[in-house]
Amino acid sequence: MAIIRDHSDIQAGLEALVTLDPRLADIVEASGPVPLRLNEPGFSGLASIVVSQMVSRASAEAIWRRIMAAGPVTAEGYLALDPAIIATFGLSRAKAATLHHLSTAISEGHFDLASVCALETDEAIRQMTTLPGIGPWTAEVYLMFCGGHADIFPAGDVALQAAVAHAFGLETRPSAKNLAVMAKAWGPWRSVAARLFWAYYAAKMRRDVTPLA
Numbered sequence: 241m242a243i244i245r246d247h248s249d250i251q252a253g254l255e256a257l258v259t260l261d262p263r264l265a266d267i268v269e270a271s272g273p274v275p276l277r278l279n280e281p282g283f284s285g286l287a288s289i290v291v292s293q294m295v296s297r298a299s300a301e302a303i304w305r306r307i308m309a310a311g312p313v314t315a316e317g318y319l320a321l322d323p324a325i326i327a328t329f330g331l332s333r334a335k336a337a338t339l340h341h342l343s344t345a346i347s348e349g350h351f352d353l354a355s356v357c358a359l360e361t362d363e364a365i366r367q368m369t370t371l372p373g374i375g376p377w378t379a380e381v382y383l384m385f386c387g388g389h390a391d392i393f394p395a396g397d398v399a400l401q402a403a404v405a406h407a408f409g410l411e412t413r414p415s416a417k418n419l420a421v422m423a424k425a426w427g428p429w430r431s432v433a434a435r436l437f438w439a440y441y442a443a444k445m446r447r448d449v450t451p452l453a
Contacts, residue, residue: 241360242390242428247276253390253432261425264436267407271439274432277385281354283346284313285386289378290338291331303330315346338373345371357387364389384431393423393430400434403441 244250254274258265268274279285287307292300306329311317318339326336345351351371356364361383368379377396383389394400401413404422414422426433 243388244276244278244384244390244431245388249390250274250276250432250435253429254436256429257426257433257436260429263408264426264433267436267440270407271436271443274435274439277435278388279386281357281386283315283318283343283353286342286353286374286378286382287313287318287339289381289385290335290342290373293335293378299330306330315343319343319347334373341372342374353382353386357383357389361389361392384434389431391428391430393420393426393434395420395423397434399441400437402445403437406444407437407440 244253254268258268279288288304291303291307307313307318310321310325310329329336331339342351346353351367356367359367364383364387365376365379368374368382369376377394380392380394384392384394396416398413401416401419404410404419405413423430423433
């Protein structure tokens, strides 16, 4: 299993993608620099992704700043926080519950977010989605940005669907199922392709929706 560790891997992936699909050459040019966005595996990395999901980047960053200001962003540290403090973060009820379940599972030794990164992607996603509140998108993005998995494309991501539709002149956004089929052509560098289309989305639609890094 290939692992992305630094910017040289992103560059290698982009070069390979243009060979696999020459249409991507124009997208690479239009997108500008493609960020690496790697975090250390663990509670903090996954919690930041949970916070970033389905809210504006500005709101997510504000919530994340409050969480970081409350103390060390570790499973044990989060679990020890007074519920009254957590209530000031601005989390939705669902996200607050997800972070509580996650911090409990890690603190009690029921789940290891570092070890799961070493698993093959499909098995890692399967194990992560057994955690309450952790769906496929969250698991995929965690493995991309905290585990460095090189061949993941979160086809359910609306921004990726919009970016692909815009880049290829499609009349409508592809469904998650159709986009997953399209993305097969970009293996084994689908995680770089996803980063590329997020960068394209930011450059062309002037919106940055990628997970916090």
